[in-house]
Amino acid sequence: xxxxxxxxxxxxxxxxxxxxxxxxxxxxxxxxxxxxxxxxxxxxxxxxxxxxxxxxxxxxxxxxxxxxxxxxxxxxxxxxxxxxxxxxxxxxxxxxxxxxxxxxxxxxxxxxxxxxxxxxxxxxxxxxxxxxxxxxxxxxxxxxxxxxxxxxxxxxxxxxxxxxxxxxxxxxxxxxxxxxxxxxxxxxxxxxxxxxxxxxxxxxxxxxxxxxxxxxxxxxxxxxxxxxxxxxxxxxxxxxxxxxxxxxxxxxxxxxxxxxxxxxxxxxxxxxxxxxxxxxxxxxxxxxxxxxxxxxxxxxxxxxxxxxxxxxxxxxxxxxxxxxxxxxxxxxxxxxxxxxxxxxxxxxxxxxxxxxxxxxxxxxxxxxxxxxxxxxxxxxxxxxxxxxxxxxxxxxxxxxxxxxxxxxxxxxxxxxxxxxxxxxxxxxxxxxxxxxxxxxxxxxxxxxxxxxxxxxxxxxxxxxxxxxxxxxxxxxxxxxxxxxxxxxxxxxxxxxxxxxxxxxxxxxxxxxxxxxxxxxxxxxxxxxxxxxxxxxxxxxxxxxxxxxxxxxxxxxxxxxxxxxxxxxxxxxxxxxxxxxxxxxxxxxxxxxxxxxxxxxxxxxxxxxxxxxxxxxxxxxxxxxxxxxxxxxxxxxxxxxxxxxxxxxxxxxxxxxxxxxxxxxxxxxxxxxxxxxxxxxxxxxxxxxxxxxxxxxxxxxxxxxxxxxxxxxxxxxxxxxxxxxxxxxxxxxxxxxxxxxxxxxxxxxxxxxxxxxxxxxxxxxxxxxxxxxxxxxxxxxxxxxxxxxxxxxxxxxxxxxxxxxxxx
Amino acid sequence: xxxxxxxxxxxxxxxxxxxxxxxxxxxxxxxxxxxxxxxxxxxxxxxxxxxxxxxxxxxxxxxxxxxxxxxxxxxxxxxxxxxxxxxxxxxxxxxxxxxxxxxxxxxxxxxxxxxxxxxxxxxxxxxxxxxxxxxxxxxx
Numbered sequence: 001x002x003x004x005x006x007x008x009x010x011x012x013x014x015x016x017x018x019x020x021x022x023x024x025x026x027x028x029x030x031x032x033x034x035x036x037x038x039x040x041x042x043x044x045x046x047x048x049x050x051x052x053x054x055x056x057x058x059x060x061x062x063x064x065x066x067x068x069x070x071x072x073x074x075x076x077x078x079x080x081x082x083x084x085x086x087x088x089x090x091x092x093x094x095x096x097x098x099x100x101x102x103x104x105x106x107x108x109x110x111x112x113x114x115x116x117x118x119x120x121x122x123x124x125x126x127x128x129x130x131x132x133x134x135x136x137x138x139x140x141x142x143x144x145x146x147x148x149x150x151x152x153x154x155x156x157x158x159x160x161x162x163x164x165x166x167x168x169x170x171x172x173x174x175x176x177x178x179x180x181x182x183x184x185x186x187x188x189x190x191x192x193x194x195x196x197x198x199x200x201x202x203x204x205x206x207x208x209x210x211x212x213x214x215x216x217x218x219x220x221x222x223x224x225x226x227x228x229x230x231x232x233x234x235x236x237x238x239x240x241x242x243x244x245x246x247x248x249x250x251x252x253x254x255x256x257x258x259x260x261x262x263x264x265x266x267x268x269x270x271x272x273x274x275x276x277x278x279x280x281x282x283x284x285x286x287x288x289x290x291x292x293x294x295x296x297x298x299x300x301x302x303x304x305x306x307x308x309x310x311x312x313x314x315x316x317x318x319x320x321x322x323x324x325x326x327x328x329x330x331x332x333x334x335x336x337x338x339x340x341x342x343x344x345x346x347x348x349x350x351x352x353x354x355x356x357x358x359x360x361x362x363x364x365x366x367x368x369x370x371x372x373x374x375x376x377x378x379x380x381x382x383x384x385x386x387x388x389x390x391x392x393x394x395x396x397x398x399x400x401x402x403x404x405x406x407x408x409x410x411x412x413x414x415x416x417x418x419x420x421x422x423x424x425x426x427x428x429x430x431x432x433x434x435x436x437x438x439x440x441x442x443x444x445x446x447x448x449x450x451x452x453x454x455x456x457x458x459x460x461x462x463x464x465x466x467x468x469x470x471x472x473x474x475x476x477x478x479x480x481x482x483x484x485x486x487x488x489x490x491x492x493x494x495x496x497x498x499x500x501x502x503x504x505x506x507x508x509x510x511x512x513x514x515x516x517x518x519x520x521x522x523x524x525x526x527x528x529x530x531x532x533x534x535x536x537x538x539x540x541x542x543x544x545x546x547x548x549x550x551x552x553x554x555x556x557x558x559x560x561x562x563x564x565x566x567x568x569x570x571x572x573x574x575x576x577x578x579x580x581x582x583x584x585x586x587x588x589x590x591x592x593x594x595x596x597x598x599x600x601x602x603x604x605x606x607x608x609x610x611x612x613x614x615x616x617x618x619x620x621x622x623x624x625x626x627x628x629x630x631x632x633x634x635x636x637x638x639x640x641x642x643x644x645x646x647x648x649x650x651x652x653x654x655x656x657x658x659x660x661x662x663x664x665x666x667x668x669x670x671x672x673x674x675x676x677x678x679x680x681x682x683x684x685x686x687x688x689x690x691x692x693x694x695x696x697x698x699x700x701x702x703x704x705x706x707x708x709x710x711x712x713x714x715x716x717x718x719x720x721x722x723x724x725x726x727x728x729x730x731x732x733x734x735x736x737x738x739x740x741x742x743x744x745x746x747x748x749x750x751x752x753x754x755x756x757x758x759x760x761x762x763x764x765x766x767x768x769x770x771x772x773x774x775x776x777x778x779x780x781x782x783x784x785x786x787x788x789x790x791x792x793x794x795x796x797x798x799x800x801x802x803x804x805x806x807x
Numbered sequence: 808x809x810x811x812x813x814x815x816x817x818x819x820x821x822x823x824x825x826x827x828x829x830x831x832x833x834x835x836x837x838x839x840x841x842x843x844x845x846x847x848x849x850x851x852x853x854x855x856x857x858x859x860x861x862x863x864x865x866x867x868x869x870x871x872x873x874x875x876x877x878x879x880x881x882x883x884x885x886x887x888x889x890x891x892x893x894x895x896x897x898x899x900x901x902x903x904x905x906x907x908x909x910x911x912x913x914x915x916x917x918x919x920x921x922x923x924x925x926x927x928x929x930x931x932x933x934x935x936x937x938x939x940x941x942x943x944x945x946x947x
Contacts, residue, residue, distance in 0.1 A: 678841035682833070686849040690936060693856060697943050758905040758919055760839035767843065768921040768928070772901050775924075776886055779931040783879045786935025790876065793942045 006061040006075035008045065009125045012038050016118035023111035031110045032100035035118065039092035042125075046077075046085045053079045053504040056516040065135070070192060076131035079504020079517065083343065084128035084259055086501075087350050091251045092121055094479035098358055099243035101476040102365060113153060113241070120146035124252050128259055132192050133182040140178060140220070143253050144171040150248060151240040163236035166572070170233045174223025178260075181216030184209045185267070198266045198511060205270045214268050217260065218277055225257025227315060228285040231308040232568050238300040242361025245300060250307050250353035258311065258346060261318045262509045265339075269322035269512075279319030279418070283436050285312025290443035294450060294552070295559040299360040299370040302451050303353065306396065309444060310349045313411060316437070317342035320414045323421050324513060334417040336506075336513065340498070341410030343505045347497065348395065348403040348490060355483035356392040356451070359385050362476060363455060368466025372450075377460040382471045384481065386456040391484040397448035397545070398441065398538065403490030405538075412437065412534045438537055445545030450552065600721060607724045610732060620731060623738035633674050641667040654699060662692040679763040812861060819861035826854040834929055835922075844925035848932025855937055864944055875937040882930025889924040 015038045023031045052059055064072040077085070096117070103110060123146055126139030144167075152164030186192050188207040189200040197204065204210060221227075226234040237249055248254070261278060268274040289309025296302045321339030362385050363378070364370045379386045391402060398408030415437040419430030490497055503517035548555070590601075614620050644667060647660035665688030672681035749762050749770065759765035767775050827850075834847030858867050893902040905919035 679843065679846070682841055682846045683849065686846060686853060690849060690852060690856070694940070694943070697940070757903070757921075758838075758917060759921070761837060761841060761843070763841075764837045764843040764925075765921070767845075768838075768924050769903050772890065772903075772921070772924060775928060776890060776901075779886060779928050780883065782935045783883055783931050786879055786938040787876065789939040790942045793945075 004061050004063055005045075005059070006063055006073050006129075008042060009073070009075060009129060010122055011042060012118040012121040012125070016115045016122075019114045019118065020111040023114075027105075030100050030105045031114055032096055032103075035114045036093060036096045036100070038118065039089045039096060039121065043086065043089035043093055046082060046089060049077050049082050050500060053077070053082050054500060054517060056504070056507060056518075060131070071134050072132055073126075073135050074131040074193075075129040076195070077129060078508045079501070079506070080259070080262060080343075080508035081128045083347070083501050083505045084255070085125055087255075087347070088121060088124045088128070088252050091247060091350060091354050091483075092117075094354070094482060095243045095247040095251075098246070098361075098476060098479040099241070101473055102243055102361060103241065113150075116146050116149040116153070117244075117247070120150065120248065120253070124256070127256050131194050133186055133194060133197075134192055136194075137175070137179050137182055140224075140256065141172070141175050143224075143256060144168065144175055147171070147237075147248055147253055150244045151237045153241055153244065154239070157239065159236075160239040163233070163239040167233035167237045169576075170223050170230055174220045174230065177216045177223075178220025181213045181218075181220060184213035184216065188213065194263065201267045201270065204267060210271065211273060214271060214274055215277075217264060217268070218274075221257035221260040222281060223257070224260070225254050225311050225315065226285075226308050227257070227281050227312060228288050229568050231285060231289065232572055234308055235296075235301050235304040238298070238304050242300070242357060242364065245303075246354050246357035246361070249304065250357050251350040254307060254311055255314075255346060255350070258314050258318065258342075261315065262339075262342070262505075265318065265322050265509045266511045269325040275319050275322050277319070278322065279316045279433070282312045282314070282316030282319055283433060283440070285309065286316060287436050287440040287443075288312070290440045290447065292559075293447040294443060295556070297372050299363060299372055299375075299451070299455065300357070302372070302447055303356055303360055306444070306447060306451075307349075307353055309440065310345070310353065310396070313437075313440075314342050314346050314349065316433075317345065317411060317414060318509070320418060321509060323418070324510060327421060334414070335421070336510070337410055337417070338414040339506045339509050340502055341407060341414055343502045343509075344410060344494070344498065345404075345407035347501060348407045348487070351483050351486045351490070352392040352395040352402075352404060355388055355480040355487070356396070358476075358480040358483070359389040359392065362472045362480070365476070366467065366472055367469045372454050374465065375455045376458040377456070378469060379456040381469050382456070384471060384477050386452075388477075388480045388484040389452045389456060391487055392480075393448040393452040395487045397445045398541070401488065401491045403487045403494075406491060406494050408441065408538065409534045412441070412537050416533055416537075434537075438541065441537075441541045442545050442548065445541050446548045446552070449545070449549045453549075600717065603721050603725050607721070607728045611724075611728050614731060614735065619739075620735045621738045622734050626738060626740075631674075634671070637667050637670045637674060641671075655696075658692060658695045658699065661695070662688060665692070677763075679761070816861045819857055823854045823857050826850060826857065830854065834925065837925055838919060838921065844928030845932055848929040849936070851929070851933050852936040852940075855933075856940060859940065859944065864941065868941075875934040875941065878930050878934030879938065880934075882927045882932075882934055884927070885930065886924050886927030889920055889927065892920070 015035065019031060019035065022034050049059055058076065058078040060077070061075045062072050066072075096114075099113070099117075103113065120143060123139045123142035127136060127143065130136035130139060148164050148168040151167055152160050154160045185197055185204065188204045188209055189197040191197060191200065204213075223230040234249060234254065238245055240249070265274075286309050289305045289307075289312055293302050293305035293309060296305060317338050319338075320335060321342055324335035324339065327335055360370065362382070363375065366382065366385075367375065367378070369375065395402035395404030398404045412434070415434040418433045421430060499517070507514045507517050590597075641664060644660050644663035648657050648664065651657035651660055665684065669681045669684040669688065672678075672684055749766060753759055753762050753765050757765045757769045759769070830847045830850030830853075833842035833850060834844060837843030837847065855867065855871065858870070862870075889903075890901045893904075894900060896902075896904075903920045903924070905917060905921070907915055907917050909915050
């Protein structure tokens with residue numbers, strides 16, 4: 001194909017640039033109409049790839065981004081990515097259409113909404129089409145960010161901001177883990193390309209980082225797809241506008257994790273950890289979500305938990321699909337079902353969940369509340385919405401004649417097969433899978449009925465609803481009706497759907513087993529014959545589900561047993577509180593604001609590091625031979641110096657301390673004389689005089705300082721640290737003196753001071769000629785110090801004000 | 808200060824000049840004997856400080872009507888100019904040049920661009936120390 005169709009991924013982003021302009025300039029037309037064009041065009045365009053993927057071929061388009069690092073944007077379209085792309089653009093178009101009627105063009109900030117939505121669309125297309133792990137990660141984070149913006153769309157509400165932050169923290173955490181996993185994978189497989197990683201999967205399996213990479217990738221997938229225990233952000237993300245919930249939190253973004261698992265199945269399926277984790281966590285999520293969905297009273301919360309649960313179902317099927325890499329012979333066909341069932345249910349779920357969210361939005365929009373306790377008896381008022389909700393719920397519960405029935409049958413079939421898998425302890429623990437799946441299905445049945453019948457049937461509640469309910473406008477109904485129609489259609493033509501969409505996708509997830517979509521050869525039929533175990537289980541689900549639904553009022557108290565503080569949300573909250581309060585306390589503990597404390601830290605660490613490395617490296621050597629002989633002058637000066645230093649320490653008044661400090665300075669000058677450094681001695685004498693004078697001046701002029709004629713207070717800690725620093729410096733100096741690695745450079749100066757530099761005073765020639773650069777900046781330092789003192793004293797703001805007043 | 812400082816002031820008038828001359832000597836001798844711009848500058852400062860001690864701030868400011876901040880600036884410019892001047896002659900930054908010149912009053916003398924650099928050092932030292940002392944002293 002000549003066209004670089006990878007650029008089409010960026011079409012929504014490009015369109016987003018024009019949204020604010022259209023919103024500002026064309027106020028009379030709802031901006032959504034312009035936006036609608038984008039997903040529709042893309043949907044039609046991606047449909048044209050159907051033929052390619054049905055023939056088992058792939059289409060690749062690539063533009064380099066950072067060629068020197070081997071990073072490029074790739075659009076790799078095989079069955080799996082095409083299926084997702086179609087879902088994203090198709091449901092995207094319906095959601096945009098729905099939002100046109102849902103969001104008021106005068107009251108809402110539509111420019112923000114559609115920019116975020118288009119940004120999200122690009123990100124999602126990028127995830128599913130990227131063949132390059134780094135750009136996949138890029139798009140992955142872009143979905144997190146745009147989802148954050150969309151959840152916080154009504155940013156004046158507290159709950160919106162809370163939900164946005166929660167989803168951001170959790171998904172970004174997963175995203176970063178995913179990045180780690182990708183980096184490990186690309187190190188192990190020596191490539192960034194997912195296709196080549198799959199080709200190298202045998203080598204990757206042998207690598208020592210394999211398990212780490214596996215867990216990191218799964219963390220990314222689980223957080224994004226709201227698996228246990230990371231599902232907690234999804235119910236709080238329901239504060240988003242309903243079109244967003246329908247699009248992001250049912251049909252697309254939460255399936256990004258599923259996509260990731262499906263895509264990387266060929267890389268990781270060889271491992272038992274992968275199968276156990278994906279299947280186990282998936283089933284646990286399925287059960288957990290369905291159990292807690294019944295507890296919710298908010299329509300969207302029910303749907304959120306149901307999404308969590310259904311995502312767990314698909315996840316567990318993907319895990320079971322990986323089993324087929326290990327099984328040969330008669331059972332193998334059974335596990336190939338699992339991957340098929342996963343993809344099939346993924347399509348189903350996107351359809352019915354999208355429509356259900358839209359219905360929930362309609363109910364909210366037309367009645368003013370989403371609280372199921374206040375709703376009831378809406379069937380006669382909103383018949384179309386009820387029909388759609390009914391179809392969606394029944395499909396969700398897995399009843400014929402809706403698409404959900406078929407996927408539920410396939411699901412149960414795969415779960416029943418799991419105990420027959422002999423490797424990895426499945427024979428002993430495997431029975432737990434079908435049982436858990438069955439119980440979860442019962443609860444799914446219960447909440448599906450709960451959702452639709454508590455809302456639409458029964459008596460009208462005596463309390464008046466905030467808005468007088470009436471059927472929604474036609475435009476708002478188009479999208480859910482279309483989706484519901486698809487749900488019904490799927491039931492009647494499952495094999496057509498299978499051939500067109502599911503089989504090519506299955507080939508992508510099980511690339512070792514199939515090379516061509518036609519080889520998958522799974523026929524879905526609504527009727528498996530009498531007394532098949534799946535049918536019996538479905539009958540059981542219906543029977544027990546009905547009983548549970550009718551007696552709901554009696555056993556709903558069960559949920560009150562779990563105390564509020566003992567939940568995952570409470571754990572999240574306390575983690576955040578711990579993060580804020582605990583870290584605050586920690587930093588307040590060591591950041592005392594006292595310079596004394598910080599100096600103690602610094603000195604202790606310098607002493608510890610230096611002394612430890614001195615002895616660990618065995619670098620402490622004292623070579624007595626290199627010492628010069630001690631002379632009497634030196635000894636005497638040293639004694640004077642020590643006495644003066646002690647006087648500084650024990651002086652009662654500051655004046656005495658300053659004078660003693662002067663004595664120290666002059667004895668140092670004396671040392672320079674003794675050790676034949678006339679320049680230094682001269683400078684030291686003068687500078688000491690000037691600085692003592694400055695000290696006295698400063699001392700005299702410091703106003704308001706309490707003059708306490710006491711000795712410095714003795715503190716043991718200070719003493720120890722001071723002593724340690726002294727000892728450390730002595731040790732370092734001794735051992736540095738004893739080990740001269742290379743001879744001194746000074747011979748060169750001696751030889752060339754006259755010939756090259758026309759001077760006799762080596763010190764001065766070094767200062768102004770050999771190394772005049774240093775001097776240049778030293779005088780700059782001096783100048784800065786002078787200006788600094790001047791400005792600190794002369795240019796104080798308060799003084800200026802005072803002088804102004806005096807004038 | 809009400810006390811009679813005649814002895815101090817009279818002595819200062821003599822001694823300050825001696826110190827100043829000594830500082831000039833130290834400065835010029837720097838290249839061959841101990842000394843140089845830094846010590847020279849400090850000694851000049853010492854002379855001025857002595858003046859400050861014997862007289863008061865205003866008198867000294869009247870006697871030495873410089874803005875010492877400008878002295879600092881001139882010193883820095885001199886030092887940087889010497890260092891940068893070498894670029895004009897297509898040699899690396901900070902290359903000094905020296906030669907013997909026949910001067911009208913001094914006869915044949917060796918002149919060295921390092922001396923100009925040292926003069927910069929001298930001026931910066933004098934300027935900044937006096938700026939500090941004046942700033943602190945003038946505060947009260």
